[in-house]
Amino acid sequence: MSDVARSSALATSGGRNPGSAPRRSARDSSASWRWSDRVGLAFAWLLGLLFLAATAAIVLYMMVQGIRFVRPELFVTSPAAGVSEAASGGFLDPLLGTVIVAVMAMAIAFPLGLAIGVWLSEFGNPSWLARVTESTIEMLAGSPSIVFALFGTLIFEQGALAFLSRTNDGVVYGRSFFAAAAMLSLIALPLIVANVREGLQAIPGHVREASYAVGKTRITTTRRVLLPAARPSVVTGAMLGVGRIIGDTAIIVILLGATLRFTSAGDVPLLGTLKGTGSTLTTFVYANAPTGDVNQPHKAFAAGFVLLSMVLLLNFAVDVAARRGRRWR
Amino acid sequence: MTNASPPPVRRLPLDGTEATVVATGEQPTVAMPAGTAPGAPSFVSAPRRRIASAPLAIDRMQVEQLSIAYGSKLAVREVSLPIRQGEVLALIGPSGCGKTTLLRSLNRLTELTKTASMKGRVLLDGEDIATLEPTALRRRVTMVFQQPNPFPMSVFDNVAYVLREQAARRPRRAALQGAVRSALERAGLYDEVAGDLSHPALRLSGGQQQRLCIARALAADPEVLLLDEPCSALDPQSTQVIEQLIVALREQVAIVIVTHNLQQAYRIADRVAFMYLGEMVELGPAEQVFGAPREARTKEYVSGGFG
Numbered sequence: 001m002s003d004v005a006r007s008s009a010l011a012t013s014g015g016r017n018p019g020s021a022p023r024r025s026a027r028d029s030s031a032s033w034r035w036s037d038r039v040g041l042a043f044a045w046l047l048g049l050l051f052l053a054a055t056a057a058i059v060l061y062m063m064v065q066g067i068r069f070v071r072p073e074l075f076v077t078s079p080a081a082g083v084s085e086a087a088s089g090g091f092l093d094p095l096l097g098t099v100i101v102a103v104m105a106m107a108i109a110f111p112l113g114l115a116i117g118v119w120l121s122e123f124g125n126p127s128w129l130a131r132v133t134e135s136t137i138e139m140l141a142g143s144p145s146i147v148f149a150l151f152g153t154l155i156f157e158q159g160a161l162a163f164l165s166r167t168n169d170g171v172v173y174g175r176s177f178f179a180a181a182a183m184l185s186l187i188a189l190p191l192i193v194a195n196v197r198e199g200l201q202a203i204p205g206h207v208r209e210a211s212y213a214v215g216k217t218r219i220t221t222t223r224r225v226l227l228p229a230a231r232p233s234v235v236t237g238a239m240l241g242v243g244r245i246i247g248d249t250a251i252i253v254i255l256l257g258a259t260l261r262f263t264s265a266g267d268v269p270l271l272g273t274l275k276g277t278g279s280t281l282t283t284f285v286y287a288n289a290p291t292g293d294v295n296q297p298h299k300a301f302a303a304g305f306v307l308l309s310m311v312l313l314l315n316f317a318v319d320v321a322a323r324r325g326r327r328w329r
Numbered sequence: 330m331t332n333a334s335p336p337p338v339r340r341l342p343l344d345g346t347e348a349t350v351v352a353t354g355e356q357p358t359v360a361m362p363a364g365t366a367p368g369a370p371s372f373v374s375a376p377r378r379r380i381a382s383a384p385l386a387i388d389r390m391q392v393e394q395l396s397i398a399y400g401s402k403l404a405v406r407e408v409s410l411p412i413r414q415g416e417v418l419a420l421i422g423p424s425g426c427g428k429t430t431l432l433r434s435l436n437r438l439t440e441l442t443k444t445a446s447m448k449g450r451v452l453l454d455g456e457d458i459a460t461l462e463p464t465a466l467r468r469r470v471t472m473v474f475q476q477p478n479p480f481p482m483s484v485f486d487n488v489a490y491v492l493r494e495q496a497a498r499r500p501r502r503a504a505l506q507g508a509v510r511s512a513l514e515r516a517g518l519y520d521e522v523a524g525d526l527s528h529p530a531l532r533l534s535g536g537q538q539q540r541l542c543i544a545r546a547l548a549a550d551p552e553v554l555l556l557d558e559p560c561s562a563l564d565p566q567s568t569q570v571i572e573q574l575i576v577a578l579r580e581q582v583a584i585v586i587v588t589h590n591l592q593q594a595y596r597i598a599d600r601v602a603f604m605y606l607g608e609m610v611e612l613g614p615a616e617q618v619f620g621a622p623r624e625a626r627t628k629e630y631v632s633g634g635f636g
Binding site for chain 1: 436438441463465466467468471472474475476477478480481482490491495496542545546548549555
């Protein structure tokens with residue numbers, strides 16, 4: 001409860017300082033609030049600090065543990081089947097797997113999300129189709145990824161899509177980088193659409209009209225004026241999408257196989273890998289956690305540290321992107 | 330504009346006595362300078378930017394019996410007026426009187442509003458604008474808006490954007506240098522930005538941004554320039570610069586300006602159209618509309634009685 005005392009002291013102390021800027025006056029007056037409002041304020045402070053503490057604890061713990069166990073050779077050695085931490089190799093394959101699924105899924109989700117976002121914001125005609133699209137995207141955003149994973153197996157086990165994964169005696173395996181990336185793109189899509197759309201809608205109408213008023217078409221205006229103006233939001237959407245993709249586990253387990261190493265299907269070098277199975281950092285952590293099959297927590301901490309660093313870096317990039325760019329009044 | 334003295338403050342009567350006096354037709358209590366009719370607003374002897382009428386005025390546009398409705402609500406009722414190069418035409422009137430709608434209909438921007446419908450016609454150099462391609466029309470009748478809205482690119486590209494075909498990246502920078510420069514010069518901005526044409530346009534000051542928007546509108550070499558309250562978001566200093574610019578430009582291009590600022594209309598306009606509830610109540614030379622309005626409603630409005 002010391003937090004509460006400190007926070008309410010913080011909230012009221014400004015009022016006694018005669019030199020404080022006039023902008024603070026709204027907060028200064030909390031001394032004269034009703035007691036219920038003051039309790040509410042204290043409660044809000046308490047909750048805020050609690051969440052902050054919880055987040056800080058997770059991040060700091062993972063950082064400390066990660067730095068303890070992460071070693072350079074882990075990044076360059078493939079995982080191996082071994083009973084001890086020393087014999088089980090590194091996480092080269094899962095790390096590459098994370099990068100590959102992120103690139104492949106974004107290659108699908110980004111252009112699609114950009115197109116849908118632009119269409120919804122700038123065209124949206126016929127309006128019933130726009131409404132249907134909107135609620136479909138919202139539904140995608142709300143669905144758990146395991147549902148996409150199951151649906152993905154259903155699709156990619158079809159004979160017609162056999163060329164995208166391993167086949168054995170006419171049985172389509174249905175697990176590959178292609179299959180995983182296709183379904184992962186669906187969980188990134190809503191974030192991209194929402195951000196592109198918001199970015200475009202935040203542009204004042206008179207800016208569009210200024211472009212029309214010098215004889216430009218809607219498409220030209222979108223390409224040359226609106227999308228550049230919305231770039232921070234577009235980048236934010238893409239980053240958040242990547243964050244969701246690299247953090248997903250269910251789709252990787254079901255559609256990528258979560259195998260120890262890359263297992264190529266066929267002899268073509270790159271295509272074979274993409275048609276084959278593999279894993280990502282999330283499934284690697286899952287397998288190496290004390291409850292997993294491998295149970296080598298040091299590896300799990302090291303990989304978790306790398307994953308967390310990637311996500312934090314992405315969040316930082318989002319912040320930078322969002323702060324750039326100037327707005328109209 | 331280095332050390333221009335601040336423009337004299339011109340007050341509209343605020344106590345309301347003059348308006349009521351005018352309305353009852355009695356002698357105004359405020360002393361009026363010689364040569365102005367009784368009841369004229371107090372700024373009618375103030376200095377004007379427009380020293381004399383332009384030597385030559387050519388008809389550019391002809392609005393004929395134009396009505397515009399949003400859904401079932403009539404915003405503009407059967408307005409007819411000529412728009413001439415060599416003159417500044419100011420549209421004045423209280424908020425919601427249809428002046429902006431009328432302005433936007435001149436380059437068919439009203440069509441962007443789904444519910445808008447139009448009757449009557451507007452001729453541009455004898456051609457009905459409804460028969461023109463909207464993009465072609467809007468290059469001949471360009472517009473500047475209330476809020477400065479440069480595009481999120483460099484000063485140079487803002488102007489070059491207009492000169493290029495739709496989204497093309499050609500012609501290249503070098504080929505456009507002259508045209509961009511001339512547009513910036515005509516908008517009186519070149520000297521201030523000449524040092525760095527690749528400066529982001531959104532980092533210019535508000536007044537500079539608005540002049541960039543004027544440069545952009547001039548770059549297409551339009552026959553008519555529409556201005557929708559171009560100074561209402563600007564400081565007095567920038568307003569003065571832009572007003573002088575408008576008066577200087579009227580010989581190259583026909584200018585229609587919507588303004589809420591009566592003093593501004595008086596300072597820069599050659600002709601003034603007073604609109605009220607969608608109708609054009611009165612159209613005439615600025616001296617006449619402000620100094621000796623024919624209609625009672627005009628008289629009341631320009632003397633601050635309502636609006």
